[in-house]
Amino acid sequence: xxxxxxxxxxxxxxxxxxxxISFNIGSGEFAFLTGHSGAGKxxxxxxxxxxxxxxxxxxxxxxxxxxxxxxRGIPKFRQLIGVVFQDHKLLHDRPVxxxxxxxxxxxxxxxxxxxxxxxxxxxxxxxxxKEKSRPLELSTGEQQRVGIARAIxxxxxxxxxxxxxxxxxxxxxxxxxxxxxxxxxxxxxVVIATHDIQLIDQFSARRIVLAEGRVLSEGRVLSEGRVxxxxxxx
Amino acid sequence: xxxxxxxxxxxxxxxxxxxxxxxxxxPIATAMTIAVIAVALALPLFFNVLLQNTRTAxxxxxxxxxxxxxxxxxxxxxxxxxxxxxxRARPDVASVRVITADRALAEFRTSSGFxxxxxxxxxxxxxxxxxxxxxxxxxxxxxxxxxKTSIEAAADVDAVQLDTEWVQRLNAMLDVMRRVLxxxxxxxxxxxxxxxxxxxxxxxxxxxxxxxxxxxxxATDGFARRPFLYSGVxxxxxxxxxxxxxxxxxxxxxxxxxxxxASLYGSQFHLTGLRFGAVVRILGIxxxxxWLGSWIAATRHIRAVEP
Numbered sequence: 001x002x003x004x005x006x007x008x009x010x011x012x013x014x015x016x017x018x019x020x021i022s023f024n025i026g027s028g029e030f031a032f033l034t035g036h037s038g039a040g041k042x043x044x045x046x047x048x049x050x051x052x053x054x055x056x057x058x059x060x061x062x063x064x065x066x067x068x069x070x071x072r073g074i075p076k077f078r079q080l081i082g083v084v085f086q087d088h089k090l091l092h093d094r095p096v097x098x099x100x101x102x103x104x105x106x107x108x109x110x111x112x113x114x115x116x117x118x119x120x121x122x123x124x125x126x127x128x129x130k131e132k133s134r135p136l137e138l139s140t141g142e143q144q145r146v147g148i149a150r151a152i153x154x155x156x157x158x159x160x161x162x163x164x165x166x167x168x169x170x171x172x173x174x175x176x177x178x179x180x181x182x183x184x185x186x187x188x189x190v191v192i193a194t195h196d197i198q199l200i201d202q203f204s205a206r207r208i209v210l211a212e213g214r215v216l217s218e219g220r221v222l223s224e225g226r227v228x229x230x231x232x233x234x
Numbered sequence: 235x236x237x238x239x240x241x242x243x244x245x246x247x248x249x250x251x252x253x254x255x256x257x258x259x260x261p262i263a264t265a266m267t268i269a270v271i272a273v274a275l276a277l278p279l280f281f282n283v284l285l286q287n288t289r290t291a292x293x294x295x296x297x298x299x300x301x302x303x304x305x306x307x308x309x310x311x312x313x314x315x316x317x318x319x320x321x322r323a324r325p326d327v328a329s330v331r332v333i334t335a336d337r338a339l340a341e342f343r344t345s346s347g348f349x350x351x352x353x354x355x356x357x358x359x360x361x362x363x364x365x366x367x368x369x370x371x372x373x374x375x376x377x378x379x380x381x382k383t384s385i386e387a388a389a390d391v392d393a394v395q396l397d398t399e400w401v402q403r404l405n406a407m408l409d410v411m412r413r414v415l416x417x418x419x420x421x422x423x424x425x426x427x428x429x430x431x432x433x434x435x436x437x438x439x440x441x442x443x444x445x446x447x448x449x450x451x452x453a454t455d456g457f458a459r460r461p462f463l464y465s466g467v468x469x470x471x472x473x474x475x476x477x478x479x480x481x482x483x484x485x486x487x488x489x490x491x492x493x494x495x496a497s498l499y500g501s502q503f504h505l506t507g508l509r510f511g512a513v514v515r516i517l518g519i520x521x522x523x524x525w526l527g528s529w530i531a532a533t534r535h536i537r538a539v540e541p
Contacts, residue, residue: 049450051541072454079452089447103451110241150451 001027001158001189002048007057009043009213017043019213020057025191025206027157030184032200033193035210041193043213045160048191049083050074062157079107082151082188084161088143090135096122096146097131103154121153125179141172148176152183159183161192165199173199246460253464264472267433271426271473275520276480278419283481283508285411291503292404301382302395303364309390311335314362317388321364326372326381331365338363361392375402423523430469430527434462438535446541455536462532463525470524474517481508 002025009018018040025031033041046052047059050066059066062080069077082103090099097118104114122128125145135143144164151159161180165173177192177199184190194200200207209216257264305314311334318330333341338360343349368381382394438445445458485507496503508516 051450075449075452075454075457077452078450083450085450089443089450091444091447093444102448105245106448106451106453106457108241108245111244 001025001029001062002191003058003060004044004047005058005060007047007059008055009040009047009052010055017213018047018054021210021214022057023208023215023218025189027189028184028187029206030181030190030203031192031206031208032203033191033208033210034195034197034200035216037195039210040213041195041210042162044210045083045162045191045193048158048160049081050077075106079103079154080156080158082154082156082159084144084147084151084159084164086163086166088135088147090143090146090150092135095132095134096127096138099135099146100131100149100153102150107154117153117155118149121149124152124182125149141168141176144168144176145179148179152188156188158189159191161190163194164192165194165196170199174202177203249460250464250467253461254468256461257465257468264469267429267469268472268476270429271469271520271524272476272480274422274425274429275473275477275516276484278415278422279477279508279516280481280484281415281418282512283485283506285408285415287503287506289408290506291501292401292408300397301366301368301378301385302397303366303385304392304395305362305364305390306392307361309362311362313390314364317390318364320388321366321385324381326368326377328367328369330367333363333365335360335362423519426470426473426520426523427527427530430466430524431531433469434466434528434531435535437465438462438532438539442539445536445539449539450541455533458536458539459529459532462536463528466524466526466528466532467521468524469528470521471517473524474520477520478508478513478516 002023004021004023006020006022007018008016008020010016017038021040021044033044035041043052047054047066048061050069053067061077064077066077091102100118100121101114104117109117119128119131122131125148127142127145127149130138130142130146135146138146144167148161148164151161159180164180165176168176173196180190180192181203192200204220206218206220208218303317305317311332314332314334318332321327321330335358339352339358342360343352366381366385368378372378372381378396382396385391386394448458485505489505489507492505493503
């Protein structure tokens, strides 16, 4: 599903965010990207969503080389990926239902269909009762869940999330992670960037640890305190 | 209608109304923009109304023209009749009327009120005159000038006066005015494009975040641009309606005093306002200008918004 091949990313200010990183995430996988801030987590997500382009190397999404996607093709490409942003990126002058509907409106889905799918997505994140509220009337956790509903409403094959539990209390964070896990159970590939090690220790999932734009270690942590298996140092 | 087309139509209708709702939510800023457009459009529109009226008022003058042929003092009435007969034979002449010097003096005496003064004159100072009317076919400016030259060459002819000369001057002047109208209209139209473009640009800067989010969830530039294009259309339509109202008021204010002025000159002139066709045209133009202004600004600035 996602393949990074010797990817370098240098920003205009001269900072090297990624230094020749390579990894593979298969279809239907659930993976955490972890590491200290500045390790390159956000850069990877931005490259996947075509918000940024690699300086060198190749990024393949669903067997498609992103460097072959021209500016005109970016919208269609993004419609296939659900993105959850750390700062939610909700439109505050519109009700929750319209925020969630945005990817469908943009893709030209018929109105009746939109209503049905928006309600289904809000139901999944447990916010069906808030569809008429404005984002600012909601708590941070609820806003984050609106963002998730928006990311899954178009039924993407790939869901990426940047620090989705950043400002949440542990209980709420766990709830949101479980929601991602449920989505993964129905076949969605999920990639989550987070530095909340305590939280992800509770999940049996692939973990890619980054440091200074490289993969430091990769492995699978089994939940409920079992001894990590398959762990290997890259 | 297919379901896809229906959905497309519904989306456009929704965006159209949405953008109207958005600009109505800022009534003062919107009113200012529309007022600027209305004034810019009202100027050439009103000028056009005046020009149109002048042309209608002078249109029938074009047709009725004649040549006045003044004979020399020594040519007598018999010579005038002979020349008249000669001219009547020409294919480009419809009719010739002879006004003898005596008759001209008699007419002048009664109409001018200088009767007594004229008695003091020893000789009749007026020449024998022929009034020549060309045929319809020979009424073009070129043909009339040719006829004039040809008559001037005849013996005993002192001067030929083409009575249409001042009409031609008027027409030339109207022509210049029309061009001035096109120039000012073009410049003011350009200013409408710039005003709408600038308004849309500020609008886009204010809604940068929204456009960014739209693009993040996969909106094309065209999709993000659409509400701004509709805003431009609304601004244009509002400005066009405003211009029509301004001109209607100006015509109403001017029509009575102008009619009065004309009646003092013994004319039936009546100021004609905007016709339905002209209103439709100006609204079409203003909408097109609004759309163009927003298209230019939105295309440029939306492309620049990158998440």
